[in-house]
Amino acid sequence: MDRTEISTLGEFGLIKHLTENIQLTQPSSLKGIGDDAAVMKYAPGRRVLMTTDLLLEGVHFNLEYVPLKHLGYKAAVVNFSDIYAMNGTPSQITVSLGVSARFSVEDLEQLYSGIRLACERYGVDLVGGDTSASMTGLTISITCLGTAKEEDIVYRNGAKVNDLICVSGNLGTAYMGLQLLERERIAGGGDHAAVFEGKEYLLERQLKPEARRDIIEQLHQAGIKPTAMMDVSDGLSSEVMHICHQSGVGCAIYEDKLPIDIKAAEVAEEMNLSIVTCALNGGEDYELLFTCDLKDYEKLIPMDDIYIVGHITKPEYGMTLVGRNGEELELKAQGWNAFTK
């Protein structure tokens, strides 16, 4: 592959090269890249949502096995996921990059192509950013704006006693994908393709996650407004605890209700890991966790890819994991904590 040094373009040239042909597609985007700030015009009555995510090489991703295009896609999608988790719609992002001389112009084209693909798929405009040299590795900082009607916004603090606790998709799969990738990285050479065969879904969950726009749309169509919601980025335990703390309630999560992908369970067993622990603490699933009033039970049952995993309790009950034999364990949030690694 060709390698063009960034220094041949310079800062302004690089930005121009990466952002030319970027179109604004959202009616709310009045002015994108090219001025001191982007300008948006939102419909009257819409509330503006804002979230941000910082990804650092060596902490959040390892370029030995993460393709740059996938990384760009994921960096954008994890922000969209936060906007959906408010029951909103993402509309604009800014992208800031710090890049060392190790990266070529072609590398950054790959990264941008992933960001642009994610934007295209989710109907989001790239409206600005900042590109800079870095002394060390790659830094990606994305901020996302979205909108919602005020009455539609779902916070973390609205869960009530007896509410159902639901999650979308499955849990722990992205973490098992990471374990596979790390094992092969440490093993070094060899026929990785053969090892990965049949496990592509696990890798995809780690490398190229999707935000659950479809779940938000389903809930909307069914006329369900969750009482509390957030996305699962640090593992179910940690996220359930956020909702319980902020809502002033307790919870019971049933181990046998946790949605587990069969392949993920197989790989976990092969690696001598507990898939339940992975599902509770694995992180990076980007599924939605939400609580619903009991009256929505009938509507929830037929819905696609939504699973009831427990219910909200009085705060005195604490946060509990109910095991397969009825034993009760206190939920512990390991979450993701690189500071103590």
Add this chain to the structure above:
Amino acid sequence: MDRTEISTLGEFGLIKHLTENIQLTQPSSLKGIGDDAAVMKYAPGRRVLMTTDLLLEGVHFNLEYVPLKHLGYKAAVVNFSDIYAMNGTPSQITVSLGVSARFSVEDLEQLYSGIRLACERYGVDLVGGDTSASMTGLTISITCLGTAKEEDIVYRNGAKVNDLICVSGNLGTAYMGLQLLERERIAGGGDHAAVFEGKEYLLERQLKPEARRDIIEQLHQAGIKPTAMMDVSDGLSSEVMHICHQSGVGCAIYEDKLPIDIKAAEVAEEMNLSIVTCALNGGEDYELLFTCDLKDYEKLIPMDDIYIVGHITKPEYGMTLVGRNGEELELKAQGWNAFTK
């Protein structure tokens, strides 16, 4: 000074510690830190402005002489400057930090105290962010939202032939402050205080710049809407060229009209530097550069700290610096280009 390791608090504990007691003061801020996204409610008819800035240790700042509190203040203010440069008012920021184990909790408290001071002074709310471990040094990514009435927004592309070119404050001073700091750093030990005496203003321009809200207010009160505007972060030459390119015009800048601080000129002479070159290419002044219709001339003359430095010409004339003896030189934008350093 006490040193508390970040690992004793962990990721969630650190964020909680740094962001507790943060109040929302803007009527537009409905929900700040603590959910998947912040929520804003802007007055009907307001447009939303968005800008972002990434600061990397070793590229944009050197902690050998930049106090963390000043760094926090500056990181916020440079974003406010971009919003003012659209003729808008900043209202919310998110702050993402990547921090290595070299930094203590007290260090981050200092950084945050600077950010919070800037927010307080400029009436901006801190509504979210992301804090993460880093393998290498300090990364600061701030995104700022602001608002403006649609009819008030000033872009870079509106300059017309015969418009006056104006700048606020003075130019090259922040760059001379940087030269002083770098010289003392390289010199090592010694009585820095004695060297810096009487030159505090230069250091302040580099270490703790302000955004020119006062200029925006003055223009507003005088009923002047610039035809084009931007802030001067990469040096006047580079910025004038942006306005000329985007507006499809040329310009004449007069060397003897450039506003130069007398102390900065003295230090430049002492260091054998051309203060004119510093004023044109120094960067980090965070002054406002704007163009005005000729009819506003009478109003501009009595205004405080605003200087007419040239005028807009037909594009055929090119971008020209007119020297003290009437000689004409082509303006060259060196700007800031760490990629080619």
